[in-house]
Amino acid sequence: MELRQLRYFVTVAEELHFGRAAERLNIVQPAVSQQVARLERELGLQLLDRSSRHVRLTGDGERMLREARSVLSAADRASEVAAELASGRSGVLRVGTAPGLRDRLERGLSALRAHTPDLEIQLSSGSTAEHLTALRSGELDVAFVRGETAAADLQEIELWRDPLSVLVPTAYRADGGVKLIDLAGLPLRLPDDPWLRDHLVTACREAGFEPLIGRPIEDFEAAVVEMSTGSPAWTVVYGTACEAADGALWMGLLDPPRTAPGNLLTAAGRSPECLDVLVAAFG
Incomplete structure (x- = not known):
């Protein structure tokens, strides 16, 4: 099913005449007839009752007309939105x-x-x-x-909301979730992310301790290497997908869970x- 077929069908349904529909669409009448017939075959429905004197909607056609108008309206809105967003910048x-x-x-x-x-x-x-x-x-x-x-x-x-996952040395692994209080003695390393920093500092204080802020993370992969080769620390990432290095680090959820x-x-x-x-x- 194509948007073109739906548009042709809606035009014929509004005009109840293939010739006038073709004029509105600025195409030849056989093209309109062919596309509407193709739509009926693909749907397995008779949408129009045709005779030499008139064109009328069938019961299925009336139901399909409402749905087709809804689909075309949504398509037109999407096109308008894209044009609005990209207006003045060549699309x-x-x-x-x-x-x-x-x-x-x-x-x-x-x-x-x-x-x-x-x-x-x-x-x-x-x-x-x-x-x-x-x-x-x-x-x-x-x-x-x-x-x-x-x-x-x-x-x-x-x-949407993403879970916050903690990346810690494997000695701090907790399959049921890591409690923040258990990380009180480790430096907390974070990227330049004010919301994440404020959120975690507040969470640590609520857990009963002031976090020890470590060096900021400027390159995440470099920080992972440092954390896995002798500079113990912990950090938090968005989501649940992260590659730790050589099993020296473990990633899991917090207890209680937190989201962003x-x-x-x-x-x-x-x-x-x-x-x-x-x-x-x-x-």
């Missing part, structure tokens, strides 16, 4: 990304591209702070970040229809 959609979002990005961008094939997509990695700056300056159209930003001048919508919000950020003033389509595509 370029610029997206700020975060690690571990490949599946979500592929699914959402494919949904937008299905209705706007010429849409060019540019992905940009960076920190939350960098994405906020780029959104405010107009260098990005959309960004995905973890953690709350409290950016009142931007639109922020929570789309995954948010869609875009400029203020986006239309509700635009936000609805983005949430449907990437949520």
